[in-house]
Amino acid sequence: MAQRRRREPEEVRPPADPEAAAREICLRQLTLAPRTRAQLAEALARKAIPEEVAELVLSRFTEVGLIxxxxxxxxxxxxxxxxxxxxxxxxxxxxxxxxxxxxxxxxxxxxxHPEELAEAARALVARRLPATAGLDPARRTRRLVAMLARKGYSPGLAYQVVREALADTAEDEPPFPDDP
Structure with a gap:
């Protein structure tokens, strides 16, 4: 099996006209997707644009509303x-x-708004609820609350929404038939 050689990172040299290069880099980045000032500053630093030139270009882009x-x-x-x-x-x-x-x-x-957050949490739980069918209620609750926690919801809201959803699900399920 042939071994791959790792390429050494090439040294990035400052461009001949750093201001023009900085404008081009920023415009290219902004064409791809919206970027924050910090993201653009990082991109300029990676291309060895001097800090004072980067600040000048970023300030101008901010002034005209591009950033x-x-x-x-x-x-x-x-x-x-x-x-x-x-x-x-x-x-x-x-x-x-x-x-x-x-x-x-x-x-x-x-x-x-809190109502928006609660509604979004309910929608997430409703979408995930069928995948937890058949699990015991404690495990089901843990999984659903953990999913909401990963999405950044507060524990109080997460437990409230999951409790409501599980209560609604219990009402919708038919009762078990009597054993003869």
Whole structure:
């Protein structure tokens, strides 16, 4: 069996015109998907763009509205909450990993109303409930609550929603026939 040679990482040299290169890198990144200022700064650093040039380009992009962490955070929260059912805790962690400031994160997740969160949790449990059929109630509860916890829901809301769903399921199931 032939061994693969590991390629050594190539040294990244600063470009001849760092400002033009920085603008091109940022535009390319923003064309692919919305990015935060921190994500773009990271991309520029990987390409050996000097820090002062990166700051200059990022400031200009922010000034003209191409970089807007507040809009990014709000769109991210809506998208991930509606698409994946994520709750504020999980959404906050994702935004912080993308370099969004704490205050911006707090404002973005504050837009989610408790009724929205409860409804999303109910939808997640309803979707997962059939897969837990046949398990004893304690195990079923643990699995469903754990799923909601991974999505960032508070323990109180998770237990409440799971209790309601299991109570509704028990009412829908036909009683066992009497043994002769």
């Amino acid at each position: 807007d962490d507040e809009a990014f955070a709000q769109a991210w929260v809506r998208s991930r909450h509606n698409g994946k059912g994520l709750a504020p805790r999980a959404l906050s962690a994702e935004l912080r990993r993308r370099g969004v400031a704490d205050e911006t994160v707090r404002e973005a997740v504050a837009d989610l």
